Amino acid sequence: MASHRSSSFPSSSQSPVMSSVARHPLAICHSSWHFDAVALSKHFKKSYLNCFLYLCKMNIAALVSGGVDSSVIVHRLKEAGFNPTIFYIRIGMEDEQGYIDCPSEEDIEITTYIAKKYGCKFEIVSLHEEYWENVVSYTIEAVRRGQTPNPDMMCNKMIKFGSFEEKYGREFDKIATGHYATTTEINGETYLSTAKDKVKDQTYFLGQINTVQVRKLMFPIGDLLKSEVRKLALQANLPSSDRKDSQGICFLGKIDYNDFIRRYLGEKEGLIVDNETGEILGKHKGYWFHTIGQRKGLGLSGGPWFCVKKDIENNVIYASRGYNPESQYGKTVNLQGFEFITKDPWGDFSSEKKLGKIFSDEKNITFKIRHTPEFTQGKLRKNGDIYTIASDQKIQGIAAGQFGVVYDENSQLCLGSGVIL
Numbered sequence: 093m094a095s096h097r098s099s100s101f102p103s104s105s106q107s108p109v110m111s112s113v114a115r116h117p118l119a120i121c122h123s124s125w126h127f128d129a130v131a132l133s134k135h136f137k138k139s140y141l142n143c144f145l146y147l148c149k150m151n152i153a154a155l156v157s158g159g160v161d162s163s164v165i166v167h168r169l170k171e172a173g174f175n176p177t178i179f180y181i182r183i184g185m186e187d188e189q190g191y192i193d194c195p196s197e198e199d200i201e202i203t204t205y206i207a208k209k210y211g212c213k214f215e216i217v218s219l220h221e222e223y224w225e226n227v228v229s230y231t232i233e234a235v236r237r238g239q240t241p242n243p244d245m246m247c248n249k250m251i252k253f254g255s256f257e258e259k260y261g262r263e264f265d266k267i268a269t270g271h272y273a274t275t276t277e278i279n280g281e282t283y284l285s286t287a288k289d290k291v292k293d294q295t296y297f298l299g300q301i302n303t304v305q306v307r308k309l310m311f312p313i314g315d316l317l318k319s320e321v322r323k324l325a326l327q328a329n330l331p332s333s334d335r336k337d338s339q340g341i342c343f344l345g346k347i348d349y350n351d352f353i354r355r356y357l358g359e360k361e362g363l364i365v366d367n368e369t370g371e372i373l374g375k376h377k378g379y380w381f382h383t384i385g386q387r388k389g390l391g392l393s394g395g396p397w398f399c400v401k402k403d404i405e406n407n408v409i410y411a412s413r414g415y416n417p418e419s420q421y422g423k424t425v426n427l428q429g430f431e432f433i434t435k436d437p438w439g440d441f442s443s444e445k446k447l448g449k450i451f452s453d454e455k456n457i458t459f460k461i462r463h464t465p466e467f468t469q470g471k472l473r474k475n476g477d478i479y480t481i482a483s484d485q486k487i488q489g490i491a492a493g494q495f496g497v498v499y500d501e502n503s504q505l506c507l508g509s510g511v512i513l
Contacts, residue, residue, distance in 0.1 A: 152176040152310065153264040155252060156206060158199030160325050160332040161270030163206050165312040167328050169268060170210045176268060177213040178203065179260065183223045183251055202331050209330075219255050226250035232356050235380045238404035239493020242297075245509075249300040253309070266310045273298055274314035275306060276505060282307045283434050284506040286499070289317045296463045299497035299509035303434045350381055350389075362407035364390060367400050376409050385420060385489025421486035425461060427496045427510025430479040437500070437507065454482070456501040461487060461494060461512065467503040479510055 154169060154176040156162040169176045180203045182196060200216065207214035227246045234241035253267065261267050271294045272287035284306050287293040301309075313321050325333035359377040366373055373392055376382065379402045382389065386399040390411060400420055401410035412420065438455055453474075458467035459481055470483040481496060490512060497509040 150174060150266060151264045152266045152268055153261055154178050154212075154268045155256070155270075156180060156203045157270070157338075158202035158332060158335075159270065159338060160330070160335055161272075161313060161321060161337075163202070163270075163330045163332040164316075164321050164324050164328075165268050165270050166206050166210055166212065167324060167330065168312040170212075175212065177215065177264070178207045179256070180214070180216045181252065181256060182216065182218040182220060183227075183247065202335075205331055215260075217256070217260060219251055219259075222255040223247070223251055226255070232353075234493050235353055236357060237493070238379055238402050240383045240491040241493055242495055244297045245300045245495055248298055249302075249305075253301055253305040257305070257308070261308070265308075267308055268310040268312055270313060271298060271311055272314060272318075273311045273506075275309065275311065278437075281434050283437075285504050286506065287311070287314045291465045292318045293465070294463075295499075295506040296460050296495075296497050299433070299495055299506060301433060302431070306433055353380055360407055362409065364392065364409045364411055367410040367412045373397070373411060379404060379407050379409055382409055384491035420488045422490045423483045423486055425459070425481040425483065425487075425490055425496050426513040427479045427481065428477065428513055430498075430508060430510030432508035433506065437505070457481070457507075458499045458501060458503045459483075460497050460499075461490060467499060469501070472498060478513070 152169060152174050154162070154166055156166060156178050157180065166176060166178060180196075180200055204214060206212075227243050227250065230246050231241045231243045252269065253261075257267070272289050272292040273295050274285045274287055276283045276285040282303070284295055284298055284301070286295050298306075316324070322333060357378065357380050362376050362379060363372055364374045364376050365371070374390075376390070382399045382402065384399060384402070387396055390397050390399065390409070392411065395413055397411045397413050398420055399409055400412045402408070403410070438453075454471040455473070456469075457472045458469050459472075460467060468483055468485060468487055470481045473480050473482070479498075481498070492512055494512050495509045496512050498507045499505060500507060
């Protein structure tokens with residue numbers, strides 16, 4: 093079956109029909125025609141002029157943070173003939189114990205400059221309350237349960253493409269973001285797919301979005317390497333061209349993560365125990381300060397020591413010594429609440445009963461349990477409401493509460509995700 097994978101957005105130097113085409117066994121057409129008048133005219137058998145006018149009238153909201161990636165999306169949209177409305181979202185948090193915010197003043201100054209440079213409408217919108225309810229509270233509660241949260245994934249799902257869509261985005265045809273991702277159209281369905289830059293690819297952080305959200309998204313830099321984005325920003329004299337990428341959790345600003353957790357969960361002394369011998373190695377100030385696979389912060393000599401297990405009920409941390417202790421690794425990842433972003437590409441998982449047990453079909457996949465450039469091969473099967481990944485190789489630091497994100501076996505389509513048990 094012939095296939096085309098979108099590179100998400102045409103540059104001014106490319107031919108109207110995208111030149112870099114990857115093949116996928118399920119795909120039958122590529123989604124770049126959404127943004128290309130020549131390809132659109134061929135698809136609908138309409139005149140080039142009518143399609144060009146349609147594209148020019150497309151109402152696009154561009155989410156811009158002041159960083160180089162989101163700044164360049166405005167440049168590329170304008171270069172392609174669009175006239176986006178720029179939105180800066182305030183997503184810090186405010187509570188009775190004090191105000192915490194991202195370093196937003198410089199961000200807003202840069203975003204204001206970008207809007208003026210390209211003649212775009214510009215709005216600053218506040219989603220502080222929604223961010224607290226859906227991201228900050230989720231983070232605190234997950235840590236309280238001894239889990240490892242991922243606030244970035246919740247921010248994308250619930251804030252950027254959730255609350256923003258409900259309050260402002262619904263008036264627009266598309267929402268453009270600076271994520272390193274692409275979309276691929278298969279049999280009339282839009283799938284989230286990986287970026288050209290495999291190191292910067294951010295589909296892991298988008299693994300919780302749904303089909304309605306992915307259909308509305310545009311990723312204007314998904315077909316570029318990070319170095320190419322920097323080069324474009326420099327050529328366009330954008331003030332963010334040499335700005336460092338943001339790190340860590342935005343709502344914390346310059347506040348230390350442990351200080352933030354201490355504010356809401358306090359401290360409670362507990363034991364650190366050698367996972368292999370049962371020997372008491374020392375004490376800690378609360379299991380919520382430690383995550384599975386963590387090396388720093390245990391305060392133990394003679395290491396390196398890694399946190400490999402937590403007894404939440406008794407507030408005990410178990411540690412193993414060595415750079416690659418066997419207890420850090422596993423090959424089975426159980427996911428609850430798993431949902432496909434668009435749809436199950438294989439159809440329903442069939443099952444059969446053998447020796448009194450129900451066995452599900454296994455599907456060849458690749459997957460990630462954290463944001464890394466590497467994909468791991470494995471098999472996916474369904475057992476009731478639980479999806480289980482059987483990894484082809486041992487993987488380090490399987491942490492409850494984190495997300496397992498599933499891709500097709502070619503690591504092109506991001507299919508869905510669930511919470512690790």
